[in-house]
Amino acid sequence: MSTVVDLTFEEPVDMDLTCTAPPVSTSPQQIETPGGAEQQTMRVYLRVRPFSKEELCDNEDQDCVVIENSQTVTLNAPKGSATMKSSEKGVGTSLHKFSFSQIFGPETTQAELFEDTVKSQMSDFLDGKNALIFSYGVTNAGKTFTIQGTPKDPGILPRVLDATFHHIEGNQYEGMDLKPYLRNDAQYLDPDQVKQERSAKVAIFASVKEECDPLRASGGSEFSPCAASGRSSSSLSHSQTVLASNPTDTSSSQFALWVAFFEIYNECVYDLLQPSLCSKSKKRSALRVCDDGAGNAYVKDLRWVNIQNLGEASKVLQFGNKNRSAAATKMNQSSSRRQVLNLFTHFCIWWHLLSSKLIPAFIPATGLNLPSPRVSCSTKTKRGLLANIREAVTHRRGD
Numbered sequence: 001m002s003t004v005v006d007l008t009f010e011e012p013v014d015m016d017l018t019c020t021a022p023p024v025s026t027s028p029q030q031i032e033t034p035g036g037a038e039q040q041t042m043r044v045y046l047r048v049r050p051f052s053k054e055e056l057c058d059n060e061d062q063d064c065v066v067i068e069n070s071q072t073v074t075l076n077a078p079k080g081s082a083t084m085k086s087s088e089k090g091v092g093t094s095l096h097k098f099s100f101s102q103i104f105g106p107e108t109t110q111a112e113l114f115e116d117t118v119k120s121q122m123s124d125f126l127d128g129k130n131a132l133i134f135s136y137g138v139t140n141a142g143k144t145f146t147i148q149g150t151p152k153d154p155g156i157l158p159r160v161l162d163a164t165f166h167h168i169e170g171n172q173y174e175g176m177d178l179k180p181y182l183r184n185d186a187q188y189l190d191p192d193q194v195k196q197e198r199s200a201k202v203a204i205f206a207s208v209k210e211e212c213d214p215l216r217a218s219g220g221s222e223f224s225p226c227a228a229s230g231r232s233s234s235s236l237s238h239s240q241t242v243l244a245s246n247p248t249d250t251s252s253s254q255f256a257l258w259v260a261f262f263e264i265y266n267e268c269v270y271d272l273l274q275p276s277l278c279s280k281s282k283k284r285s286a287l288r289v290c291d292d293g294a295g296n297a298y299v300k301d302l303r304w305v306n307i308q309n310l311g312e313a314s315k316v317l318q319f320g321n322k323n324r325s326a327a328a329t330k331m332n333q334s335s336s337r338r339q340v341l342n343l344f345t346h347f348c349i350w351w352h353l354l355s356s357k358l359i360p361a362f363i364p365a366t367g368l369n370l371p372s373p374r375v376s377c378s379t380k381t382k383r384g385l386l387a388n389i390r391e392a393v394t395h396r397r398g399d
């Protein structure tokens, strides 16, 4: 039984999914800068989650995943598996070693993981550099727990949002008339367009409010649900230290913050923030990935929602989560997850500095499902999946 989830942090490479780590050694990638200095662009972390009670009852604790040290893990094929049988006959091996930037064991808390992975990168993001975090692993590996977490145990995304709000505290632009445009730009909206933005936001929030209790009771992974309407939640207060070394002078600037939430499901892009999607009976339509004319891909007609505090971000996330294909599949246990060739969920944060220069930035938090519940899938499969996603994100042209 697999209990591992890979977490990849990439910066400042611009959403280039070709830059994936090799399957055996997943050490940090480096690029040469013009001055000759090496800059680290990608880190790959491994998190091994604890076994659930059910897994322990089923005797799945067979030491298949052995953490040798903070950077090396050994995977042993499960007893009775085809790989183990083959290796007993002298064909192939039942042992594989992998190395990572850092490995986190089952005892690692959400706060520790954030501290040791994303926190140190936050200052660059807040300084206007694009960044991408994504997790991948088989179903049930812990991707959602790691990225989103639970209300009591928030994951990376709520911690990043909390740090961002703390960073811009007192300097937030309260208007809704400055919005993300194409890939790297912003546009001013006229009063009618602002009205439309406001109505769409109200519709999203109203829907979350109505369904709040059932969501909570179902143990969903939304953070700070419903009650969270203030700037930050107490469980996140530790992350405020992130901003002590705030590199950007915010004293004379204002910040507009917008978020979008979409998924790539079997190679089609779907907006998770369409209010009409609340009713599952409506068929959702796929969005197109277009080029902004400067070679940058963007999702055409993607809904962006202006957020003013962590509570609003929480509601947007909660709303989008209901529309995820993963949620639908979990509800229907009879449907086969193996049919899901790829599932990639992005929560994008866009912030804009209202001063002389434009500084847009994104942190999409994503999860990629591998196709079948095995300890690892073949290199070819992984590469194929990542290539599919890369193509969907970067190479599909619009009109």
Ligand SMILES: Nc1ncnc2c1ncn2[C@@H]1O[C@H](COP(=O)(O)OP(=O)(O)OP(=O)(O)O)[C@@H](O)[C@H]1O
Pocket: 005, 048, 049, 050, 106, 137, 138, 139, 140, 141, 142, 143, 144, 145, 146, 326, 367, 369
């Ligand atoms: N580090 C952890 N500590 C405790 N429980 C965890 C941890 N990671 C995951 N879990 C639990 O394991 C279960 C599966 O996790 P999760 O839903 O995040 O998996 P996933 O990889 O997102 O699955 P899927 O691809 O099917 O959506 C959940 O019940 C979650 O609460």
